[in-house]
Amino acid sequence: MFRFPLLVDIRFYKSAALWLILLLLATSTFAQETGVILAGKVTDGKTGKPLPFANVFVNNSSIGTNADENGNYRLPGLSIGSIEIAVSFLGYETVRQTLRFEQPGLKTVMFKLVEGMELKGVTVYAKKNKKRERNLKIITRELLGNSRFTKQCNIVNPEALRISEDDNGHLSAQTTKPLIIENHALGYRIHQDLDDFDFYQGKVYYGGSTRFELLVPKDSLQKKLWRANQKIAYQGSLKHLLASMVADSLIEQGFKVYQVIPDSLRLFKSVRTTNGVNLLSNHLHNRIEAVRGARLIVPGELITERLVVSRTQLEVFNTKKRTGSPYDDMPFAYSQISFPQGYMVITPQGWVSMPMGMEIAGDLGNDRFSTLLPADWKRDD
Structure with missing residues (x-):
């Protein structure tokens, strides 16, 4: 039997072991950075000099990073679809840019910022004025x-x-x-x-x-309290409503949604006059009709997208919140949602990725920073 010298065997196994370790490290790194990896550089738009430690983040979310001392940034773990990236640096105007990712992998985007302009026509008052x-x-x-x-x-x-x-x-x-x-x-x-x-x-x-x-909680009790309060803020929010539409569980989640019927499809009550001629009255019948979430949701181009489609206004009632509304028989929190483009783009979790000019009035339009959750906030399930 032919045998390799012992020294050759040892070198071979060392080389093979080193190759295997490098392969495992590369595989582990790739597994941790699945999805879209956004990378690039943030510079001064005039001089081209790097802007160290600039903020690069997904707008309205807690997803973000800081550039390094040379202005280079790396933001991994993004989902395919459309997102709005914002870049800020003290003394410069914040840049917002909508990006669309149709495939996972490394995407390179350079950002050039310009110095902030003085606010014109603004009266600045003394601190104690x-x-x-x-x-x-x-x-x-x-x-x-x-x-x-x-x-x-x-x-x-x-x-x-x-x-x-x-x-x-x-x-x-x-x-x-x-x-x-x-x-x-x-x-x-x-x-x-x-x-x-x-x-x-x-x-x-x-x-x-x-x-x-x-924020960093001082202890586990505060962390649990924050989570409980976040769940309260989520209940009845726009994000909750949209996620319920996708899941086709509006009623179960406490929402009743009605769609305004187009004029061309509305039914008019007829009134018979004394001379036997039928006339159409001005009283509209069935001005709105109840709709399920499944009727409003259409699959998007990507698996991470859903379209909320409605050519007419939606009227939304939150049945778990009793307040005044235009309808005596529906004394619940009332909202109106309009889609100037006829649709908007969301994620299955209710994150509005492309509002397309969506307009909200009423209870849902009263969301402020005391109850606002980041777009990437997730439910326990």
Whole structure:
């Protein structure tokens, strides 16, 4: 029998063992970074110099990372589909860009930021100015909302707000740097860039980028309390409603949804006159009809997408919350949802990935930062 020299055998086994270890490490790394890996660099748009430690995050979520000292970033574990990525750096305008991933793997995106412009036409009041303090109370009330958790929320840096009042009665505000809101009821620190805030005649509009950061609980009891409060905030929320539509469990989850019937399909009651001629009255019959979630949900192009489709307005009742509504026989929390484009794109978990101009009025439109959960928040099941 032919035998290899002992030295050759040892070298062969060492080489094979090293190769096997490297293979296992590579396989383990790949397994940990499944899905989409977003990577690239954040630089100054004029000079091209890197912006070290810039924030790169999925808007309205707790998913994010920081660039390194050379401006390079890596954000693994993203799902295929459409997401809005936001990039922020102190002294620069926040950039938001919608990206669509149709296949997993490494995607490279470079971000160029420009220095922030001075806010024009904005009156900056002294910190103790009474007028500013009065307006700040209004803005704080509208941002935090009126819920059971409001008193456990606070704005850490109100000096970041630049407030103005127009002659026509509009109260406006913008931020010079992210507004930091700490929600000690739900366990989040929220970084909010306000591109615009407008309050007029009791109605508020605001927009910008939102980054959620998890607070560190002092003990296991506080962690459990935060989780319990998050579940309370989820109940009856837009995310809860949309997830119930996908699961076709609206009634079971406490929602009744009605769809406005198009004018062309509405039935009119007929009235017989004394001369025997049938006439159509102006009284509309069946203005709205009850719909199931399955009727509103259509599969998207990708397995991570669902379309909520409705050419007409939806009227939503939360039967677990008794408040006034336009209908005497339905004294529940009432909302209206409209889709200017006829649809919007969501995930099966109820995360709105492409709102397509969706408009919400009523109870669901009253969500504020005291009850707001990040888009990537998950139920126990």
